[in-house]
Amino acid sequence: MNKNLFELRECALKEIENARKPSEIAQLKSKYLGKKSKISEVMSSLKNLPIEERRETGKLCNAIKKQIAEALKTKSEQILSESSFDIDITMPINKERGSLSPITIVGNEVCDILQKMGFAIVSGPEIEDEYHNFDALNIPASHPARDMQDTYWLGSNKLLRTHTSPCQVRAMERYGAPLRIAAPGRCFRNEDIDACHENTFFQLEGMCIDKNISIPNLIYVMRTILSEIFAQDVQVRLRPGYFPFVEPGFELDIKCLICGGEGCPTCKGSGWLELCPCGMVHPNVLRISNIDPDEYSGFAFGVGLTRLAMMKYHINDIRVFNTCNLEELDQFGIV
Ligand SMILES: [Zn+2]
Numbered sequence: 001m002n003k004n005l006f007e008l009r010e011c012a013l014k015e016i017e018n019a020r021k022p023s024e025i026a027q028l029k030s031k032y033l034g035k036k037s038k039i040s041e042v043m044s045s046l047k048n049l050p051i052e053e054r055r056e057t058g059k060l061c062n063a064i065k066k067q068i069a070e071a072l073k074t075k076s077e078q079i080l081s082e083s084s085f086d087i088d089i090t091m092p093i094n095k096e097r098g099s100l101s102p103i104t105i106v107g108n109e110v111c112d113i114l115q116k117m118g119f120a121i122v123s124g125p126e127i128e129d130e131y132h133n134f135d136a137l138n139i140p141a142s143h144p145a146r147d148m149q150d151t152y153w154l155g156s157n158k159l160l161r162t163h164t165s166p167c168q169v170r171a172m173e174r175y176g177a178p179l180r181i182a183a184p185g186r187c188f189r190n191e192d193i194d195a196c197h198e199n200t201f202f203q204l205e206g207m208c209i210d211k212n213i214s215i216p217n218l219i220y221v222m223r224t225i226l227s228e229i230f231a232q233d234v235q236v237r238l239r240p241g242y243f244p245f246v247e248p249g250f251e252l253d254i255k256c257l258i259c260g261g262e263g264c265p266t267c268k269g270s271g272w273l274e275l276c277p278c279g280m281v282h283p284n285v286l287r288i289s290n291i292d293p294d295e296y297s298g299f300a301f302g303v304g305l306t307r308l309a310m311m312k313y314h315i316n317d318i319r320v321f322n323t324c325n326l327e328e329l330d331q332f333g334i335v
Contacts (some may be wrong), residue, residue, distance in 0.1 A: 002060060008038055009064045014046050016071045025076045032068050039065055103321060104307040105203050106229065107184040110204050110303065114182040117221065119206065121179045124167040126188070130157040132166035137245040138284045150190035160188035163302055164205035165245060168281075171207065172289035177296045178210040184305060195317045202305035209281065209291065209298030215248075218278060218299035224251055225303070226275075229312060230257060237272065246279025246300060257311065265314075273311070276303045 011034045013060040031037060043061050045055050065149050100108075111121050123183035130141075139146055152160040154320055167183030175181075183205040193195045208217065219236065226234045241251035254275045278301035283293035284331075306318060315321075 001243070002057065005039075005042065005057075007062055008032075009067065012068050013071055016068070016075050019075055019259050020079065022076065022079055025079065027126055029072055033072075035067060040188060071226055074129045101321070102315070105311055106309045107204060107305045109229055110225055110305070110308070111182055111184060112212050113225050114221075117180070119180040119182045119208070122167055122171050122183050123185060124161070124164070124170050124183060126161055126186055127154065127158055128161040128166050130159065131164075132169050132214050133159055133161050136169040136285070136288045137165055138288070139244045140281050143244060145286075152188050152190050161185075162262070164203040165185050165300070165302060166209045167205050168245075168285075168300060171211065171221065172286075172291060177286075177298075179298070180210075182206045185249045186318065192286055193319060195319065198306065198318045200322060201318070204303045207281070207298060207300045209286070209296050210232070211296060212302070213280075213297045213299060215299070218280070218301070220253055221279065221299075222276075222301065226254055229308065233256075235261075236275075241277055241279070242278060243277050245282050245285050246277075247282045249277065249279035252276050252278050252301070254311075276301055276305065278302070 012028070016025075016028055019028060034040070034041065035112060039061055039157060042057065046058050046061075049057060102247065133151075134140070134143075134146060151162050154160065164183050164185045164187060167181070167185065170177060171181045171183070183207075185203065187203050188200055191199050192304040193199060206221070208221070215238075219238070223234065223236055226236065234257070236255070237253050239253060241249045243249040252275050253272040255261045256264060256271050256273050258264050259271065261271035261333045263271050267273050278299065281298040281300050286293045286298070287294060309315065309321075310318065
């Protein structure tokens with residue numbers, strides 16, 4: 001039996017030495033080390049041998065397997081190092097190139113505009129804790145506003161953030177006042193999905209805290225962002241809105257860019273489109289993060305980047321963003 005094994009080894013090493021292609025190496029690997037190889041056959045018949053012979057033959061089989069495996073590896077590396085590729089630089093390039101997502105494009109644009117106005121770009125974790133997502137934003141456990149946001153709870157007071165507002169809290173904790181930050185990012189809500197709603201969407205949080213900050217500062221910043229994004233002078237208006245972390249709170253509307261304010265199906269005939277919640281930072285929110293509301297005031301806003309991208313590129317179904325279907329995105333001339 002052992003004589004056969006030695007012969008087998010010689011034969012294998014010779015064949016490996018003569019191999020010239022990676023495909024031959026693969027074939028030899030299967031022939032000498034695969035499940036149906038001679039060595040595997042011998043090893044599975046070991047149990048029928050007397051104990052002494054079993055031990056000796058088993059040891060030999062393992063040693064030979066190791067030698068063959070090493071020879072295969074060495075030869076394979078040698079073949080790869082000797083192979084050369086013919087490169088034809090006149091070959092046409094693959095025209096199907098990728099591009100940034102429309103949400104990323106719009107997000108980058110907003111960040112650029114805000115950076116020019118002195119805002120720093122910050123980020124925060126997508127898995128948040130209850131304190132940063134709710135408590136520090138003036139939304140304690142008993143507050144009815146918690147029910148306004150259908151939350152994915154992860155246990156141990158962890159959750160998928162429902163908005164980018166926790167980034168405000170983390171920035172105030174870290175940098176104090178005065179402060180100007182913008183935080184783009186992904187948010188999650190446990191919502192039924194339709195043409196206007198997604199359980200995963202992108203927001204951009206903006207916050208400015210300084211002495212004597214007031215509502216006109218907020219309006220100026222929002223108008224500047226939107227006019228640059230849409231490359232035209234846009235009109236905005238504020239309507240009272242309730243959000244626990246701002247006081248007063250507003251809904252910011254933008255004059256419909258499709259009909260110019262005349263009224264159309266997109267703006268449901270009103271001439272205005274609801275764009276983002278905003279307002280003056282609630283004194284409680286400042287106080288929780290150790291900023292004195294008697295000395296400082298500020299504004300905050302949360303722009304829906306997904307909605308902004310839909311308006312800019314005239315995408316009427318929010319679901320296309322997460323389909324990963326290039327044909328769907330191609331129709332908007334983005335990809
Ligand atoms: Zn309209």
